[in-house]
Amino acid sequence: MWMFGLMKNFNSPTSAIICYSSAIDGAEQLSMDLYELCVSNDLKCEIQPLPDSIRGTTDDITKQLSSSDFLICVGGDGTILHVSAYASSLQKPVLGVRMGRLGFLSELTSQEAPAGLQKVLDGASRLESRSIVKAQLDEESEVFALNDVVIGRSTLGRTVAVGVMIDNVLIAEYRADAVILSTATGSTGYSLSGGGPILFPTSKEMIVMPVAPHLTRSNALVIPPTSAVDFYVERGYEAVLAIDGLYEYPLKSGSKVKVSSANRHVDFIRLGEESQFYSNLADRLGWLRTDHSHTSFTESS
Structure with missing residues (x-):
């Protein structure tokens, strides 16, 4: 089970790279504003638009990030997932700024970004480490996922047949x-x-x-990070392997996908305490009724 870990402070940085999605309205202008803020604080700063395609060239981003203290990502959760691969491979923390309405990976909204970034530059932030998994399709090279590994159909109205083994124990054959x-x-x-x-x-x-699932209970199973999971595609017509919803690989009957914890992580820059997660969760999932006063609850605690 999880435990609150030791809090890692993120000391005042001296350099940064700002990446943004050019497909999102306002992302470029906000990135320029944040660039000016970094420069005014005597930071060495680079700004780089992300390629239109997730498979586009990233040599410039990788080179600039390798010599930077952290990465500022302006966009949405999809944009952050895109850059997380560079950040984890180089062990550089990410400060996410979301342009949209909902986002669990980003720390700041576009309105909060200037003031929030200033706090980070002043050293008033911490690091939150997120685990990553690795997946291997048959004998292909390993790929890494921050969010999820999904085996499914590329077309609607059909099911995929997948056998699941955890630590060499067959637990289910799902359709x-x-x-x-x-x-x-x-x-x-x-x-x-x-x-x-x-x-x-x-x-x-x-x-x-x-x-x-068809004729099977849809129970979720939480497993420890030491476990290894093997997925066997028993019926693979038009089946696909999706990594973080960004990359897709075609599967055929007989394909095997091996998934386990990776020996790497992504650090996200946070301003609030660890318990801020619960507040964000309640707010973004709409758990609290706006027509009720919660003063009595907070005062009693």
Whole structure:
């Protein structure tokens, strides 16, 4: 089970790179504003638009990030997932700024960004480490996922047949829309929409669950980070392997996907205490009724 870990402070940085999605309105202008703020604080700063395609060239970003203290990502959760691969490989922390309405990975809204970034530059922030999993399709190279690994259909109206083994023990043979292996980060994504549990962000546990299984219960299973999961595609017509919803690989009958915890992580820059996660969760999932006063609850605590 998860435990609150030792809080890691993020000391005052001296250099940064700002990445933004050019497809999102206002992201470029906000990035320029944040660039000016960094420069005014005597930071060495670079600004770089992300390629339109997730498979586009990233040599410039990798080179600039390697000589920077942290990465500022302006966009949405999808943009942050895109840059997390660079950040984890180089062990550089990420400060996420969301332009949209909802986001669990980003720390700041576009309105909060200037003041929030200033706090980071002043050294008033901490690091939150998120675990990553690695997946290997047959004998191909390993790929890494911050959110989830999904085996499903590329077309609607069909199911995929997948056998699931955990630590060499066969636990299920699903015929379902998809089967998800989710990290704690991904537990507020696709897994949540399928009725899965929410894990604390720094938890290293993983979730295995089917999506709309046929003639099988849709129980989610939380497993320890030491476990290894093997997925066997028993019927693979038009089946796909999706990594973080960004990369897709075609699967055929007989394909095997091996998933386990990776020996790497992504550090996110946070301003609030660890318990701020619960407040964010309640707010973004609409758990609190706005027509009721909660003063009595907060005062009694």
